[in-house]
Amino acid sequence: MKIAIIGSGIAAFEAAGTARTLSPEAEIVLYSRERVRPYRRPALSRMASEEVSEVQFYIKPQAFYDENRIRLELGRTLTAFDPDVRQLKFDAGETESYDKLLLATGAHCFLPPVPGMELDGVMSLREYADLERLRARLDAGVGRVVVIGGGLLGLELAQSLLERGCEVTVVESCPVLLPRNLDEEAAAVVQAMLGKVKKLTLLFGSSVSSILGEGGRVRGVELPGQTVPADLVMVSAGARANIAEAAAAGLKCNRGIVTDCLMKTSAPDVYAAGDCAEAGGASYGLYEAARMMGAAAARNMLGEAQPFVPQVYPARLSVFGLKIFSAGTLSGARCEVEHNPETGVFRKLFYNEAGCLAGCILVGDLRDALKLQNQIAVS
Ligand SMILES: Cc1cc2nc3c(=O)[nH]c(=O)nc-3n(C[C@H](O)[C@H](O)[C@H](O)COP(=O)(O)OP(=O)(O)OC[C@H]3O[C@@H](n4cnc5c(N)ncnc54)[C@H](O)[C@@H]3O)c2cc1C
Structure with missing residues (x-):
């Protein structure tokens, strides 16, 4: 069986690794327009000013793909595909076949429609x-x-x-x-x-x-x-899912490629995961969600009916010496606020009608972040 994965982000990477664990014999190929092997995309922002080591940047060394027989076809852009005959078409005009297809094409930056976007700089x-x-x-x-x-x-x-x-x-x-x-x-x-x-x-x-x-x-x-x-x-005005090839192939798309909770699209044996997918009506645009969708897609391609179950995905930011953490629903029937203007430490907890923790914002002191995230997850 040939599993073709389009993209080389975290959803594609996780799907390939999971597929190999479940199926020692499947042929697994990642096709990506990027020319570098899968890396941690969130590192890009700080790499504008910082050197980041290869170990920190790449998800795995090349040896991982060789040992696991995951073929990386880099610098190849999918331009079209036909689910009826299970054929992929790439930018140089060449075609490839597949038995199962995963679209993990991610997203692109939204460019607001204002004059001058085309300018150099x-x-x-x-x-x-x-x-x-x-x-x-x-x-x-x-x-x-x-x-x-x-x-x-x-x-x-x-x-x-x-x-x-x-x-x-x-x-x-x-x-x-x-x-x-x-x-x-x-x-x-x-x-x-x-x-x-x-x-x-x-x-x-x-x-x-x-x-x-x-x-x-x-x-x-x-x-x-x-x-x-x-x-x-x-x-840096938000992102939009890469859905063009899927929409042209007749797959159901809204903001993302529509999937059920098993990451199946409207076409047989075609799955979608990560930022390009709209799973159960929701789009995430988050690294951890993309990773989990990739794993779920691979499991379901290989016959394990295990749904993608969304978690509480917190946001963390550390800029200009300021640490910020937020998770869950940032409104509620009741909230508790603590703020020390001298130290800058701020903490706000949001509770729902039932009195359960629904969300939190921490600034400055993040020691309780994980504990609060877990409380939100179970409430
Ligand atoms: C600078 C930056 C910082 C971020 N920081 C955070 C953070 O701190 N926390 C967080 O949760 N999220 C963060 N994100 C978002 C996070 O990186 C994404 O949610 C995640 O990378 C999505 O993974 P993905 O595999 O779905 O898609 P992507 O990582 O976007 O990968 C998609 C891949 O598909 C390829 N591709 C697209 N179309 C084609 C085609 N037609 N043919 C072949 N290949 C194609 C692309 O080249 C790309 O390699 C950040 C994103 C950016 C850009």
């Missing part, structure tokens, strides 16, 4: 090739950067760029920072602390209306009532 960071382009740009000399998006990735990027000596402005369209991970009260605490960071400007409730250029190169961004100069604009 407007970039985003999703894949290793993006990091190489960004590093080359920074090496050539960048003074001022605008980061569009004040979420986790936007702030991590801002930190790396400051470490590279840039002056950074983060523009967030929501009225608060980290809108997906903090409530208003916690965001105000974090904003006050980040407001003290030198060479960092945070602008909230403000959307970029256009990116300005000169001679084809970016020179700034236009906001309501002001222009912010920039030699580089990093777009």
Whole structure:
């Protein structure tokens, strides 16, 4: 049996390893447009300023794939597939067959539809090739950067760029920072602390209306009532699932490729996992969720009916010396707040109608993070 996996992110990696454990004889092939073997994607943001060792970056050494007979076909982009005849078509026009197919194509950065996105010096960071382009740009000399998006990735990027000596402005369209991970009260605490960071400007409730250029190169961004100069604009405004090939093949897609809890798509013997999938109506965009979906897909391809069971996926951020943790539902029938303005330690717990812990936000002191995460999981 040939298991073809499209992608080389964590969902693809986990699926390949799980499939090999369950089936010593299956032919397992990973096809990816990336030219490097599976790596830890979240490391990319800090790699703009830091050297990360091979062991920290790659999920496994090449020997793992050789020993487990997992064939890596790198630099190959799937352009189309036909579930009726189980055929894959790649960018050089060549075709391959499969018995079981896993789509683990991840997501791409969302580029807001504003004029100027095509200018030289407007970039985003999703894949290793993006990091190489960004590093080359920074090496050539960048003074001022605008980061569009004040979420986790936007702030991590801002930190790396400051470490590279840039002056950074983060523009967030929501009225608060980290809108997906903090409530208003916690965001105000974090904003006050980040407001003290030198060479960092945070602008909230403000959307970029256009990116300005000169001679084809970016020179700034236009906001309501002001222009912010920039030699580089990093777009970190969320991600969208890579569904084009699946949709063209007639698979049911919404925001992601629709799957059931066994990661089966609407086409026979075609599965989807990770950021490209919408499993049981939900999309996650999180590393750990992608890993678990990949494992579930492989188990189900090989006949074990074991569903993907979503967990509590917390968000962790450590930037500018500030540690933040949030998990669960950030609203509730009742909440408890502790805040020490001198130390900056903030803690907010959210309880549901039944009095059970539904969510939490910790800033500064994360010692209780795991304990609270486990309490949320069982409530
Ligand atoms: C900079 C950054 C930081 C992040 N930090 C965190 C974090 O701290 N915590 C967290 O939980 N999540 C984080 N994430 C999100 C997390 O990385 C993703 O949720 C996770 O990588 C999804 O894994 P995946 O395997 O589904 O897809 P991906 O990792 O996106 O992999 C998809 C793969 O498919 C390939 N591909 C796509 N289309 C094709 C095609 N047509 N043909 C061949 N190959 C194709 C892509 O090249 C890629 O290799 C971060 C993401 C980024 C970009």
